[in-house]
Amino acid sequence: MRLAELSERSGVPTATIKYYLRERLLPPGERITTTKAEYGDTHLRRLRLVRALVQVGKMPVAAAREVLAAVEDESLDHHMRLGAAVWALPHDPAPTEETPEITAARGTADELLRRLGWQYGLKLGPVSPAYGMLVNALAALARLSYPHTVENVLPYARIAGELAAADLDLVEEYETPAEQVEAAVALTVLLEPVLLSLRRLAEAEESHRRFRADSS
Missing domain, CATH: 1.10.1660.10 (Multidrug-efflux Transporter Regulator; Chain: A; Domain 2)
Structure with a gap:
């Protein structure tokens, strides 16, 4: 054409x-x-x-x-x-300094990925833009004293896993x-x-x- x-x-x-x-x-x-x-x-x-x-x-x-x-x-x-x-x-920028909240948030993010069995996410964590966004978000929740533990975030992560499967089902069409x-x-x-x-x-x-x- x-x-x-x-x-x-x-x-x-x-x-x-x-x-x-x-x-x-x-x-x-x-x-x-x-x-x-x-x-x-x-x-x-x-x-x-x-x-x-x-x-x-x-x-x-x-x-x-x-x-x-x-x-x-x-x-x-x-x-x-x-x-x-x-x-x-x-993506939003990764954490630029290692504050106590950021350090704690990294621990929470890592434990969350372990609980989910997302080994690939753990492997990529240090360089993944999405991982950096997650750490920043968890640190912001902690700074403002809102729920930010693994147990608080786990339901959202499980839903995200279901969404990822739905996404790739569409892609495979x-x-x-x-x-x-x-x-x-x-x-x-x-x-x-x-x-x-x-x-x-x-x-x-x-x-x-x-x-x-x-x-x-």
Whole structure:
């Protein structure tokens, strides 16, 4: 398909597609003349992913380019390629200083992973952005005297394990490894707001069930 058709089928303006091409967020089309190129279904898929990263995820172009480089890294096995692509997504910064709260939070995080049997998470812990986010979150809970023990967090972690299985069930519905990696990244970005909104709706429902005024 030509650029105009790619724009029509994707819903992305031609000027935006040209910008993505210049910024190397979209691979070049197959050149058919000096001024025209042909595009295919891979470009449609990639445009969906780029829109998820840049428009929904509000990701800077440089960060999106780094994620896409991980998506395209065929030197990795499937597990590592999926992990590298999701790992490249922006994360909150890791702890920058070893305060007593941070040290205690690391211990809590490690014990939590041990209790769950997440040996791979324990192995990656020191360098994993998600692990650093967990440590920061646990330390913040501790500083403000909110529940932050392993027992407090364990129910959330078990639900997270179920969510991870559901995520990868969705990813496996895509046929090729390349499509699966792209879907893993896009769904990570697109489903996080869904999870947040569902949690808040569920809390409102549970609060109504527990604490509503007796109208009788």
